[in-house]
Amino acid sequence: MIEELGTTSEGYMVINIGPQHPATHGVLRLVMTLDGETIIKTEPHLGYIHRSIEKMCESLSYRQFVYVTSRMDYLSSHMNNHGCSLVVEKGLQVEVPERAQVIRVLMDELTRVASHELWWGAMAMDLGAFTPFFHSFRERETITDIMEETCGARLTMNYICPGGVMADLHPDFQKRVKKFVALFKSKFHEYNELVTGNIIFQNRMKGVGILSAENAISYGCTGPVARGSGVSSDIRKLYPYEVYNKLQFDEVLETGCDSFARYMVRINEMLQSIKIIEQLIDQIPEGEFQAKTKAVLKLPKGEFYQRVETARGELGIYIVSEGGTTPYRIKFRSPGFSNLSALPHLVKGSKIGDLVATMGTLDLVIPDIDR
Amino acid sequence: MFITNYIKDIFNGMKSLLTGMKITGYYFTHHKEIITEQYPDNRATLKMADRFRGEVVMIHDENNEHACTGCSACELACPNGTIKIINKFELNAEGKKKKAIDTFVYHLELCTMCNLCIIACPTDTIKMEPNFEHSVFDRSQLTKVLNHTGSKIKAGVE
Secondary structure (H helix, E strand, C coil), X not given: CCCCCEECCCCCEEEEECCCEHHHCECCEEEEEEECCXXXXXXXXXXXXXXXXXXXHCCCCCCCHHHHHHHCCHHHHHHHHHHHHHHHHHHHCCCCCHHHHHHHHHHHHHHHHHHHHHHHHHHHHHCCCCHHHHHHHHHHHHHHHHHHHHCCCCCCCCCEECCEECCCCCCCHHHHHHHHHHHHHHHHHHHHHHHHCCXXXXXXXXXXXXXXXXXXXXXXXXXXXXXXXXXCCCHHHHCCCCCHHHCCCCCCCCCCCCHHHHHHHHHHHHHHHHHHHHHHHXXXXXXXXXXXXXXXXXXXXXXXXXXXXXXXXXXXXXXXXXXXXXXXXXXXXXXXXXXXXXXXXXXXXXXXXXXXXXXXXXXXXXXXXXX | XXXXXXXXXXXXXXXXXXXXXXXXXXXXXXXXXXXXXXXXXXXXXXXXXXXXXXEEEECCCCCCEECCCCCCHHHHHCCCCCEEEEEEEEECCCCCEEEEEEEEEEEHHHCCCCCHXXXXXXXXXXXXECCCCCCCCCHHHHEEECCCCCCEECCCCC
């Protein structure tokens, strides 16, 4: 039940943060009970950008429903498309060509770097620093240019489709990715100098928003939020899909449990993604970029589940098929929803100024939470 | 002890502030590193990527002929009902009825540029154009007819 705004009988103040608030990165509404500046209770209220994507998918064919998922977590649209394609391929038992697999993983990792860069800029902006935003967008722009050239769109790419990828790589792809990797490596020290090493930033991050490993598991947190509490939850390592089991990379784990640990996980994850890109960029095998599939896809009767690691955590796609051309039911397990559920616990008892800083480290994308 | 820590904190704060300001100063003095594009002013030289998906167009050759057979594959592939094909029947040279398109209606306001229609087209008659400036004053102007007036199907396309 939504509490009446104003003052409670105990004398606490109830105020709204959002749905239109620059710090919530979208239409998230938090009803907060405050004792002065101390947070007593936080209640997230959702549904302001609910587009019933799950229901929409029930009327779309297995080729068509993939594009809608780019609109869920728009910052990791490749990974969403990837998961959907994987679950359809699992049902059809299609073998994806090696080249398509490598292209998909490359695109995933580029998107992960782009997503983390946007998060880094927005996170610093939440704390009042505006310059980092421009620095992170300089590198992110290079990635979106690569995406534009190969996939045809900058944000909602719809490049990965059941059976492989939609089009072959652009001839300039390798050259431009190498250029990006060189640029990223030469500019990465600026990230640490501008934000990570800053005393003000560290004081606002360290010891704030404590999420213990037990709580991270019980709230269902995944991705960098869980890894910041020392919970191993990288789907790429635990349940490898595509070519991830052949790659050399580390799962970034921090044991700080606070906001700074979650921050460091994402910063180091960017480097791991660059490591994966460097391993694959010269090893793209020749061959087909798409497996031969029928014009109309029909999944056999049954239930199919596939999980992928997006930039925010574990995305699960569950399809119930009745044997027709459209799914009977689709359920998305989105990482943002579970990560948000830990927010009331994280900010309880802290000052209202820490709310924005803590929320920034959760890396919330509201369309992903509401769907 | 408290005083020492306090002074140490102030000096550390100043140091980390200067480290950050050094980067800002570097970009302030190095104008070649600026990558800002002055968008509306650079329109003449702005080149979009070839594959950029801006809008669907139908390819016409110099004789005002296209390759669309009116098979509705794109209409079926579209997830949003963006494309509507209205067919007509023409009499060909032998007096036989032949299916041809009358109007190829394209609702740009519904299109999400997902590229599925382009892939579905068996004769490659539609393609994506890298035009992204779609602002108009009235929504009805976004409903377009893709086949040109007086155009007809190319000979030999079935």
